[in-house]
Amino acid sequence: MIFDSHVHTEFSTDSQLKIESALEAAKKLKLGIISTDHIDLNYPEKGKFIFDIDNYFNKYYKYRGDNYLIGVEIGMTEEYSDENRKINENYDFDYVIGxxxxxxxxDIYEKIYYKGKEKSSTYRRYFQAMINCIKTHEYVDSLAHIDYICxxxxxxxxxxxYNEYAELIDEVLKFIIDKGIALEINSRRLDKAYIIKNLIPIYKRYREMxxxxxxxGSDAHYDKNxxxxxxxAFSIAEECNLRTVYYKNRKPEYM
Structure with a gap:
């Protein structure tokens, strides 16, 4: 079974996708899916990008099976590392994304984050934050969208x-390799050849190390995505000699 391992449903603040619609769309494509709704404990607006995890399991557990698994996307942050760890430990997720x-x-989604800042220093700070956070979230199964800032x-x-931030990217890659954390190929931006060309050196370096x-994962927030x-995404994996997996019961399954 091929899985789209990064799908958001109505439990995510930025999605209204019903699980039934997601499952129907996946079925038509002959795909399995993993719902990975957002938990960002540091989100500044109270009640956003957090959800009732018990309700999540109560509502979705009946669908859990060969074609659907239950995951979560944890927004890694140093100040809430203990709370994030408890979420990881206290719930029976199939898959946890960091x-x-x-x-x-x-929030690097906001334009104000980039105002008056030079690209190189901004991106270097982004990777340094990633290094700091992954070291306190070493239990995640996969590091998501390394290119999110783009x-x-x-x-x-x-x-x-890659060559402009090689030492920082290498530090990220070394840590996740040492801890057995997978690297996500997020397919959301892979509709342009130049984007794929720029990402391949990162995945080749991951393999070399x-x-x-x-x-x-598509990072879908709508059934059409x-x-x-x-x-x-599979072509990138093949070119870089990487094995594609999804996670079930927190263990990798080969696709």
């Missing part, structure tokens, strides 16, 4: 070029 959404207390940065060229496993650019 993500960076905030740097220095600011979606929202306001620079004329927002892409990451001893990394083996990648997860694949489930499975988006998944073929391109």
């Amino acid at each position: 993500s960076i959404h905030f740097v220095d207390g600011i 979606r929202y940065a306001t620079y004329e060229d927002s892409e990451i070029y 001893g990394g083996n496993f990648v997860t694949i 489930i499975g988006m650019n998944i073929k391109e």
